[in-house]
Amino acid sequence: MFGKAKPFTGELIERTQACTSCGKNEAIQIGKVDYWDIKQSNVVQCTACKLTQLDPMLTSEETAKGCLAYYIEESGRTSKREEQKNHVRNYRRGYLFAQSLNSRGIQPKHILETGPGSGYFCQGIKAVFTSVEVTVMDVNPKVLEFNKHEHGYHTILSELETTLADFENKFDLIIARDILEHVIDISAVLKNFRTYLNSGGYLHFITPNGHEDVWKHHLAFILKNEPSELLINHVNYFDGHGLRSLLNRNSFNEIEYYTYKLKHYRRGKGWKVANKLMAAISTKKSSDEFINKTLPETESAPKVDILNKWYLKTNLKFITRLVVWYQHTNLIKLNPDKNVGHEIYGLFRLMK
Numbered sequence: 001m002f003g004k005a006k007p008f009t010g011e012l013i014e015r016t017q018a019c020t021s022c023g024k025n026e027a028i029q030i031g032k033v034d035y036w037d038i039k040q041s042n043v044v045q046c047t048a049c050k051l052t053q054l055d056p057m058l059t060s061e062e063t064a065k066g067c068l069a070y071y072i073e074e075s076g077r078t079s080k081r082e083e084q085k086n087h088v089r090n091y092r093r094g095y096l097f098a099q100s101l102n103s104r105g106i107q108p109k110h111i112l113e114t115g116p117g118s119g120y121f122c123q124g125i126k127a128v129f130t131s132v133e134v135t136v137m138d139v140n141p142k143v144l145e146f147n148k149h150e151h152g153y154h155t156i157l158s159e160l161e162t163t164l165a166d167f168e169n170k171f172d173l174i175i176a177r178d179i180l181e182h183v184i185d186i187s188a189v190l191k192n193f194r195t196y197l198n199s200g201g202y203l204h205f206i207t208p209n210g211h212e213d214v215w216k217h218h219l220a221f222i223l224k225n226e227p228s229e230l231l232i233n234h235v236n237y238f239d240g241h242g243l244r245s246l247l248n249r250n251s252f253n254e255i256e257y258y259t260y261k262l263k264h265y266r267r268g269k270g271w272k273v274a275n276k277l278m279a280a281i282s283t284k285k286s287s288d289e290f291i292n293k294t295l296p297e298t299e300s301a302p303k304v305d306i307l308n309k310w311y312l313k314t315n316l317k318f319i320t321r322l323v324v325w326y327q328h329t330n331l332i333k334l335n336p337d338k339n340v341g342h343e344i345y346g347l348f349r350l351m352k
């Protein structure tokens with residue numbers, strides 16, 4: 001399973017939708033998947049460019065519905081305390097990232113973060129580059145509202161595939177953490193990033209090592225021949241080598257590129273309960289039932305501030321510096337071509 005990504009062998013099929021990277025129609029079927037009860041699809045690998053994707057893709061409506069159901073399920077599992085710990089973790093990661101930019105002599109002034117979540121990653125960056133201007137883009141108005149209110153960021157409500165004329169050459173850094181695996185038309189998104197960045201600007205991303213997930217679905221497919229559960233709406237499954245060449249073809253050149261997170265098992269319910277090697281067989285969870293029944297409970301739950309302000313404050317300043325120093329000296333970085341590790345980290349530079 002480990003080692004350089006080999007092309008899958010299997011039945012050649014005609015895709016229902018062309019590859020969004022190279023436009024070819026021929027693929028190999030790797031798995032069958034269900035996204036809750038919302039969509040039945042296939043995991044296929046393009047025979048020409050080797051990108052692994054869903055076929056058919058999810059529509060925007062299906063993605064939005066699945067995201068909402070998943071969000072409700074996830075909030076049910078995540079305590080307020082855990083949520084605040086996540087803010088602190090993201091702040092640390094932002095701080096660590098900014099330090100690494102600084103050590104390369106890179107000092108961004110205008111940042112675009114896509115899918116910012118809590119926005120604390122850029123707060124960590126702002127601790128290093130105090131005058132940096134942050135704009136965030138998302139499809140969820142609630143996320144944008146939070147980022148504007150909490151951090152004072154500029155906000156843009158938009159899908160990444162839509163080209164926004166106002167932002168040509170506006171940014172010197174685009175951040176896409178856990179985003180690329182969700183976008184339906186990866187070529188359109190990279191083209192927009194090329195437009196929004198000035199020449200010599202940077203793209204930073206993290207994305208799951210899709211090679212690992214594909215194997216889980218593939219095993220369920222060949223051993224059980226039943227649809228496996230698509231945990232979250234991942235529509236692209238990048239392997240380290242394939243992602244690099246996709247970026248290179250789009251004029252992004254590698255500055256730093258590695259895989260990490262070796263010890264921990266993938267977070268997420270399905271992977272934990274399932275056999276570690278095989279994806280869980282689909283249970284066709286009812287999204288409507290989940291949304292209708294659980295939403296009132298989630299919304300009426302008391303929002304208690306469990307962590308004291310001093311915890312957040314101390315963590316955001318002093319402890320962060322210690323942890324970041326520790327992580328910096330201990331992070332194991334591997335060549336993505338090896339396809340080991342759960343997460344792929346990238347910093348690429350655009351040469352127009």
Ligand SMILES: [Zn+2]
Nearest residue numbers: 019022046049
């Ligand atoms: Zn292709």
